[in-house]
Amino acid sequence: MKKIMLLSVFSLLVLSSCVSKKEYAALEAKHKETQDLLNTATVKLNSCISERATAQARVEGLQEQLADMRKTNQDLIDTKGNLTTLTQKGAENLERSLESLKEKDLKITRLQDALTKKDSVTLAIVTSLKKDVGLNDPDIQINVEKGVVYISIADKLLFQSGSYNVTSRAKTILSKVATVVNGKPDFECMVEGHTDSLPYNRGGVLLDNWDLSVKRATSIVRVLEELGVNPKQLIASGRSEYVPLVPNDTAENRSINRRTRILVLPKIDQFYEMVENEMKDMIAEDQKN
Template sequence: MKQLFLGLAVLLLASTITSCVVLSPKKYKALLARQDSLNLGLSESKLSGENLDATIRKLRKDTANLHSALAELQSNYAEVDGNYNKLRSNSSTQISKLAGDLKAREQRLKEVEEILRKRDQATNKLKETLQNALFGFTKSGLSVDVKNGKVYVSLMDKLLFPSGSIVIDEKGKQALSQLAIVLKEQPEINIAVEGHTDTQKIINLGQIKDNWDLSVLRSTSVVRFLTDVEKIESVRMTATGKGEFQPLADNTNADSRSKNRRIEIVLSPKLDELYDLINK
């Protein structure tokens, strides 16, 4: 553009010079004014061109920056989108896994509840059977109860042993024989025999030193009778002595002390199925 202005000025000047050899002062001044105007236009044109070039360079730089920013944003978007898809995929997998675990636990809980229901049903049936079998001994201090899913056959010491003795008397043997009939028909039942005493101190009983000895020896006497005489499998039997430390009454009078001197035969259903299920 600036070259065009320059060419026009030269052409105009040459035309003026060739067409008018002699110029009047007025025309000469007009020509000079015209020349000044063209020079000013040329200067402005140069300045405008420079400004235009600067603007173009700035626009190109801004465009490059925008392309760079756009590329960075696209990269960030791709990363975020990938993370989102990965998270959604993982979440779906975890949700599916948790749902599967929950379903398995619910199934296991139902199985445990069914096993416990069967246990309680069997326990109550066993209690009823024992009460019927041992009914004739209830007035002699025998009772049958259910606690914590187990059947407790409690026999006061006067039903089994003479005072201060560890030898089972005939009436006690009759009661244990009736009990053994039921236990032989229940091979899935574990049998624990517990000896209990009152707080009275042992005096002059020879080998029996204290209530610990008395409670243990009485429980082992019962176990030996059930295994040696009644032929109940020894593997089902456990003998323990509790001494005076699990009383039923407060030991303040003869009647309460009599309640504490007892043999408890604890019958527990085998729960191998339940243990296996819990430990899966």
């Protein structure tokens, strides 16, 4: 550009020395016109250069935005994949939890059915004892505690004072108990002997109230066996004076505490076997499904 301007000035000087004024004026006008065109072109060139730089910067900015958008898009795709995996795992875990709850509910239902069955049998025993057999003596108490039937018989109905020999009247009462027990071969009959707190001092083979309570229990067990009860169902036990119903502070209270208690209860091992069989059946059904 500078070379062109110097050439133009040099040409004007040379021409000015050898051309007429008219020609010089024309050349000068032509030079001015050329200069204006050059200035205009320079301005346009600078403008183009500026616009190109702006456009380039914008392109670079757009490329960065595009790269960010591509990265964001990939992150979203990855996140979606992770969420899908998590959702699937969550659904599987939830399904397993629901299945586990169903299994637990089924187990509880089976256990409740087993307990209901046992309670129904217990109720039938109580009904049989109270109505069908006719144990309605005021000195004979029948009740149910925690699924076990308790028959409490006052001592005066079974033994003479301080003795472990069973009276004839006692055998009549025990025959009714034997009828119920014989009808429930899957149940056990535990006989508990209870005394008052007065020391036993009659000598003989018995040393104390422990001996007396156990001996009375074994005497009842022998009578029940004679009445046809399977000895495998019978249990003899003594509690001495240590499980009183009332304080041993009066003769009347001591009479209440001297008693024989007969427990009619399901065999624990058979009960658990029944529950175990229920569990096995449930597992077998699950495996089929």
